Amino acid sequence: MAVDRDTTLAWMTSFAASMEEHREELVQLDTAIGDGDHGTNMNRGMQKAVAQLAAAEQADTGAVLKTVAMALISTVGGAAGPLYGTLFLQLGTVLAGLQEVDLPSYAAAWRRALEGVQARGKAQAQDKTMVDALIPAVAALEAATDLEDGIRAAAEAAHQGALATTPLVARKGRASYLGERSAGHQDPGATSTYYLFKSAAETFAH
Amino acid sequence: MKKLINSPDSVVADALRGVEAAHGDRLRVTFDPFTVVRADAPISGKVGLISGGGSGHEPMHGGYVGPGMLDAACPGEVFTSPTPDQMLAATKAVNGGAGVVHIVKNYTGDVLNFEMAADLAKAEGIEVETVLTNDDVAVEDSLYTAGRRGVGVTVLVEKIAGAAAAAGRNLQEVAEIGRRVNANGRSMGVALSACTTPASGRPSFELGEDEVEIGIGIHGEPGRFREPIGSAAQLASRLMTPILEDLPFRSGDRVLAFVNGMGGTPLIELYVFYAEVAKLAAEHGLKLERNLVGNYITSLEMQGASITLLKLDDELLRYWDAPVDTPALRWGA
Structure with missing residues (x-):
């Protein structure tokens, strides 16, 4: 299946459903090392994003992603709003005007999204943040030779990246206040990033 | 909930x-x-x-x-x-x-x-x-x-x-x-209980009947240490020592002392706590010029309190004393 406006819309609808389904799980992960609102905030933001996508005709893949970005920036709050907003804004900027997206463009868009998230949040690998799921996922896309295989590999890499946050001591965000006590818990932001790629794999690559 | x-x-x-x-x-x-x-x-x-x-x-x-x-x-x-x-x-x-x-x-x-x-x-x-x-x-x-x-x-x-x-x-x-x-300014807080956000419906952490969480934030995030509860005098000292050492506050400094309730601690306990804070400040040689005691920056229904010390100069003191007319802070207006 191609990456284009309609499949990107389907991806966003799938991610919104995923955030609703996993809201409670993300709240529990965030309660352990943060302030317990990640699932609620992401769900509120994605429901708003889907409503705004339905409210107006979207010209292309880039327009879909920018609409999602603006919805998240204005409704999510917390750190996740600006960070996911930046991620979708960068994706949308690179993919602007494209009717159908090939693997090199898609990988380049995700590289820019990763750079944007790191510039805004100042997080590095192993800081126990969403970046720990994003880095391996983007690397998997860049290493792929086929778009669908690449998206599947990215989802698997994001999953492994999220799981690997469990033993880490947080160095960014609210979990960093806990110091050593943040170890032993999976990072909620890395987990929602995994669900973003899982939705992509289920939409684009089945 | x-x-x-x-x-x-x-x-x-x-x-x-x-x-x-x-x-x-x-x-x-x-x-x-x-x-x-x-x-x-x-x-x-x-x-x-x-x-x-x-x-x-x-x-x-x-x-x-x-x-x-x-x-x-x-x-x-x-x-x-x-x-x-x-x-x-x-x-x-x-x-x-x-x-x-x-x-x-x-x-x-x-x-x-x-x-x-x-x-x-x-x-x-x-x-x-x-x-x-x-x-x-x-x-x-x-x-x-x-x-x-x-x-x-x-x-x-x-x-x-x-x-x-x-x-x-x-x-x-x-x-x-x-x-x-x-x-x-420097601050530190202690929780005697967690708080429950309406969205999550559950306490943000579990504390035993005889435990306190030292170094809590204002979002129900756990603190740095958990220990058995002590008297108000002991808890005041537990918070004041790191505050005094950090700036550091020195003998003769003019200060504003602010004892803040986290939302679920009654004013009578905040005044018990303030008496200990004032005593420790005096022992440290601080000149307590102004104070504020009450629930001003809360964490829903959390039980607990925080202490803030502010080292004053003439200008800061003048602006502190200036008229203010808001729903929660009002004087001189």
Whole structure:
């Protein structure tokens, strides 16, 4: 299946459903090392994003992603709003005007999204943040030779990246206040990033 | 969960309807996006002051909107930073042509959202200065954390910088005075119980009957240490020692002592606690010039308290004493 406006819309609808389904799980992960609102905030933001996508005709893949970005920036709050907003804004900027997206463009868009998230949040690998799921996922896309295989590999890499946050001591965000006590818990932001790629794999690559 | 609410999803909007009903004569409340603005804003030629943060810390920040303090507040969802569109709306509503100060508590979400808002305001030609509060000595300030949290000193920054703006000081001066308050203030808190956000419905951590959490933040996040509860005298000492050592406060310093309740501790206990704080301050040779005792920056129904000490100079003292007329802080007006 191609990456284009309609499949990107389907991806966003799938991610919104995923955030609703996993809201409670993300709240529990965030309660352990943060302030317990990640699932609620992401769900509120994605429901708003889907409503705004339905409210107006979207010209292309880039327009879909920018609409999602603006919805998240204005409704999510917390750190996740600006960070996911930046991620979708960068994706949308690179993919602007494209009717159908090939693997090199898609990988380049995700590289820019990763750079944007790191510039805004100042997080590095192993800081126990969403970046720990994003880095391996983007690397998997860049290493792929086929778009669908690449998206599947990215989802698997994001999953492994999220799981690997469990033993880490947080160095960014609210979990960093806990110091050593943040170890032993999976990072909620890395987990929602995994669900973003899982939705992509289920939409684009089945 | 037992709460006096209609629905977990509408807590913030419902509370703002109450604020509007109670204080509509002096405050303007907007619901899309959420802002609380002085009814007479913008004041031409006066530096505007806004702040914002997650809800659940009432009276901060909406209770501090009024002459002599904030011009507007942006309430987020409970314990969640507000969004850049709210902050931009508040900034525009209070801009009287002299620029706007953003008072931001140092939390990743608040900082990121206020950064985006400041960029948007500057793009519209409004000068913005940001004052970041980060007074919580419980957090190690290093490259490996998000830095110290903004807690009790935020109330003092809003009061003192608000008075400076009311006195006609310019944008850079008001921001400098706000930063000076932050630089000379230190805080630390203790929880006797956790709190429950309406959305999660469960306590943010579990504490035994005989345990306290030392070094808590204001969002129900756990603290740095858990230990058996001691007397008010012992707990006061447990918080005062790191505060005194950090600035450090020296014998002869003039200070404002602020004992803040976290929302679920009665005033009688806060005064028990304040007596111990005043005793320790006197033993350290501090000159207690002013004080504030009560629930000013809360964490829903959490039981506990925080101590903030602010080292004063003549100018800060003068602005602290200046008239203020807000729903939650009012004197001299």
